[in-house]
Amino acid sequence: MSKKKTKYKRRYDSLPTVLLFxxxxxxxxxxxxxxxILRSIYLSFTNWDYISPTYKIVWFKNYASLxxxxxxxxxLWHTVVFTAGTxxxxxxxxxxxxxxxVKNFRGSGIVKFILFSPxxxxxxxxxIVWSWIYKVDGGIANTILTNLGMSPLKWINSxxxxxxxxxxxTIWKSLGYSMIFYLSALERVxxxxxxxGALDGAFGWRQFVDITLPSISPTTFFLSIITMVxxxxxxxQIQVLTQGGPAGSTRTLLYMYYQLGFQEFNMGQATAVxxxxxxxxxxxxxxxxxxxEKWVHY
Amino acid sequence: xxxxxxxxxSLPVRVLSLLGKILILGTASIFTAFPFIWMIISSLKTKAxxxxxxxxxxxxxxxxxxxxxxxxxxxxxxxxxxxxxSLVIVALQIVTGAMLAYALVFLKFRTNKLLFTIVMGTYMLxxxxxxIPSYIILADWHxxxxxxxxxxxxxxxxxxxxxxxxxxxxxxxxxxxxARMDGASHWRALWEIVCPMTKSSFITFGLMNFISTYNNxxxxxxxxxxxxxxxxxxxxxxxxxxxxxxxxxxxLVMAASAVVVVPLLVLFAFTQKWFINGIGGETGIKG
Numbered sequence: 001m002s003k004k005k006t007k008y009k010r011r012y013d014s015l016p017t018v019l020l021f022x023x024x025x026x027x028x029x030x031x032x033x034x035x036x037i038l039r040s041i042y043l044s045f046t047n048w049d050y051i052s053p054t055y056k057i058v059w060f061k062n063y064a065s066l067x068x069x070x071x072x073x074x075x076l077w078h079t080v081v082f083t084a085g086t087x088x089x090x091x092x093x094x095x096x097x098x099x100x101x102v103k104n105f106r107g108s109g110i111v112k113f114i115l116f117s118p119x120x121x122x123x124x125x126x127x128i129v130w131s132w133i134y135k136v137d138g139g140i141a142n143t144i145l146t147n148l149g150m151s152p153l154k155w156i157n158s159x160x161x162x163x164x165x166x167x168x169x170t171i172w173k174s175l176g177y178s179m180i181f182y183l184s185a186l187e188r189v190x191x192x193x194x195x196x197g198a199l200d201g202a203f204g205w206r207q208f209v210d211i212t213l214p215s216i217s218p219t220t221f222f223l224s225i226i227t228m229v230x231x232x233x234x235x236x237q238i239q240v241l242t243q244g245g246p247a248g249s250t251r252t253l254l255y256m257y258y259q260l261g262f263q264e265f266n267m268g269q270a271t272a273v274x275x276x277x278x279x280x281x282x283x284x285x286x287x288x289x290x291x292x293e294k295w296v297h298y
Numbered sequence: 299x300x301x302x303x304x305x306x307x308s309l310p311v312r313v314l315s316l317l318g319k320i321l322i323l324g325t326a327s328i329f330t331a332f333p334f335i336w337m338i339i340s341s342l343k344t345k346a347x348x349x350x351x352x353x354x355x356x357x358x359x360x361x362x363x364x365x366x367x368x369x370x371x372x373x374x375x376x377x378x379x380x381x382x383x384s385l386v387i388v389a390l391q392i393v394t395g396a397m398l399a400y401a402l403v404f405l406k407f408r409t410n411k412l413l414f415t416i417v418m419g420t421y422m423l424x425x426x427x428x429x430i431p432s433y434i435i436l437a438d439w440h441x442x443x444x445x446x447x448x449x450x451x452x453x454x455x456x457x458x459x460x461x462x463x464x465x466x467x468x469x470x471x472x473x474x475x476x477a478r479m480d481g482a483s484h485w486r487a488l489w490e491i492v493c494p495m496t497k498s499s500f501i502t503f504g505l506m507n508f509i510s511t512y513n514n515x516x517x518x519x520x521x522x523x524x525x526x527x528x529x530x531x532x533x534x535x536x537x538x539x540x541x542x543x544x545x546x547x548x549x550l551v552m553a554a555s556a557v558v559v560v561p562l563l564v565l566f567a568f569t570q571k572w573f574i575n576g577i578g579g580e581t582g583i584k585g
Contacts, residue, residue: 011406017484018407025398026413028454033420036431043430097326100319113570114327117334120566120573122513124531125555128538129337132548140336143351172330180577233424236515240535254426261430262520274427285422 094178116176159249376533465499
């Protein structure tokens with residue numbers, strides 16, 4: 001290796017070159033990501049109503065009234081229920097399906113194709129289809145229930161079952177995603193681990209618990225965080241199926257934010273909810289970052 | 299799982315587990331495919347048939363429902379809007395993303411680490427939290443209710459930057475340096491050396507972002523109010539709730555959904571592996 005090369009390596013690139021490569025992405029990133037986040041935090045300390053040109057700084061008044069508002073706690077609770085209700089089935093069923101599909105067999109390609117297909121179709125389109133399936137009179141869901149000898153449900157028309165209905169659609173949509181994620185994780189489990197385990201008599205369930213599950217635990221963890229972050233931001237299916245109703249039973253934090261900001265134009269309150277969501281997501285990301293740092297040398 | 303080591307199980311156990319496997323995969327496939335199948339079946343029914351729960355299949359398929367949507371409804375216009383807006387957005391995202399990823403991996407400057415931290419920091423933040431200020435920005439620029447507004451607010455994909463950075467890091471640094479020694483500019487090094495070597499990352503990036511932009515609903519529906527500028531999700535939703543259609547014209551609503559969904563399924567059938575790469579293979583997650 002020549003001296004010239006080492007010399008070249010140490011040199012910094014010129015500022016114009018760096019700016020040329022960085023700015024096309026950085027400017028939009030600042031204008032439509034970083035500035036808006038900071039602006040949201042600022043607006044959450046004001047009483048702006050979007051229409052009036054002036055507003056006052058009210059400091060923590062928005063947060064105080066938010067934390068006194070039962071609607072906020074309802075929305076927070078719905079977010080927790082929705083997140084938990086989508087997280088566990090998506091992870092567990094995704095893993096089961098991946099375990100069954102990790103070894104190729106005749107037809108496994110088509111099964112994977114089917115299971116993953118909801119993920120690429122527009123949520124709005126499939127939510128419309130599901131609202132037809134859920135229709136109380138004449139919907140296929142109730143027809144099936146009746147034929148199975150069960151009593152029909154009111155699905156998205158009752159505050160008892162609306163959340164369940166939205167959760168089912170969300171699981172239906174995201175199952176293929178977690179399956180694909182697990183498939184690639186399972187393929188990367190080193191074969192020697194199974195061979196070593198086999199020598200110790202680890203088969204079947206034991207093999208799964210002692211070898212497979214620990215090997216894929218970083219994937220499980222990452223997938224859990226991603227699913228939670230996605231659940232926090234779910235909008236399309238709620239908007240089409242229930243619009244947060246009936247009686248606010250499917251109003252999550254994000255939907256509350258949408259209603260406060262874009263229907264009631266209460267920008268102060270809306271951005272306060274946004275800040276709560278930022279804190280929740282940042283918390284999740286931080287946990288994910290810290291834990292995966294620990295697991296990298298696993 | 300790994301059947302190579304399960305062969306010691308007795309025959310009945312193996313038969314049972316095979317049956318279990320077929321049962322689980324079969325149920326999951328039917329559950330997943332059913333809404334699509336039901337959508338297509340329903341879209342071919344008459345107004346009377348669709349409200350009669352005893353009828354599963356239409357007696358004679360009403361293809362006119364589908365042709366009506368294709369030739370006599372705004373749905374194709376929304377599909378066209380979505381397709382070309384997404385193409386422009388993805389093209390821009392690829393250029394901006396590739397340049398930033400190149401800078402992060404191959405350029406040497408003092409704030410490199412800081413820049414990466416900033417980009418990384420925005421990755422998981424809830425995008426909806428940016429919507430109110432972004433809306434105000436577009437309003438100030440008089441870009442609400444226009445394709446320009448849609449495009450200009452989406453010229454960067456943080457996911458894409460990560461995906462490309464992941465791919466670029468696999469390339470030996472010496473290759474780029476050698477090209478530089480031969481007098482190639484960074485610009486040429488990016489597009490003539492790095493890009494061809496990470497083609498699969500670019501394809502995955504393009505396809506995944508095309509689909510997500512094409513399907514995007516919340517942000518476009520907040521900033522566009524005129525149906526001329528509707529993307530497909532918003533257009534479909536407007537078609538769904540337009541006066542009278544809700545509850546009575548289910549066959550037409552299903553036909554419209556089918557016209558939107560089926561081409562995407564066909565596209566996906568040919569490009570499946572790139573999506574799978576993007577989700578599982580190149581996320582850089584060990585496990």
